[in-house]
Amino acid sequence: MATSQVETVSTGADKAKLAGAIVLAVAAIAAFYALGSRGALVQWGVLIIGLAAAVGVFAVSEGGRRLWGFGRDAWREVKKVVWPTRKESLQMTAYVFAFVVVMAIFLWVTDKTIEWVFYDILLGWRK
Template sequence: MATSQIETVSTGADKAKIGLAIALVIAAIAGFYLLGKQGQVAQWGVLVGGLAAAVVVFGLSESGKELVAFGRDSWKEVKKVVWPTRKEAIQMTGYVIAFCAVMAIFLWTTDKTLEWLLYDLILGWKK
């Protein structure tokens, strides 16, 4: 019998960290707009600083640690991909374009044949 586990943010400390991260994002955005008269350096400093603090706080939570681990695992998988050479990519692109052209001609021919069959032969509607 297989058992499945559902992972959720269960600790109060984790919920507080995520809540604090959200509050920091909101405060950074609000500070950006409230400091409009102080100059762009102050605005952008508050925005970037607040967002950086929010990222750090989120990174310290369990969800943040899982997200970082997921990113590392994803990067490892991307490194395993065997990318095609330039020649292979050009050949495959050529095959796709040729197939699309052949299908377009086939569908156009089928359409015109059915149009001729239905309208000219069966219904007798000559153009």
């Protein structure tokens, strides 16, 4: 079953909601620093409430609803994943380490062979 993605055009109300969310977030951060003399509890309270309001305004916009839908679909896909067992993970890790060791030995032998051919046989620098 193929579904077609339809891109919606952002309305003026959505743009206003996004702008409002940005203004609320910036105001919350500015209030956090402006209320430094009032104490940490007031500072953090204003920041958390302001950011929560910004998230709430964003959540009711079209972009927020699409983001929520994307997150829901992504979570549904993550639940479909078949994760390897501990034994399988350890075996695959051992295979990777063994391959790295074999490849390192191969490259070292190749390097030493090329070095021997060029410097000892062709150029005769080492005698």
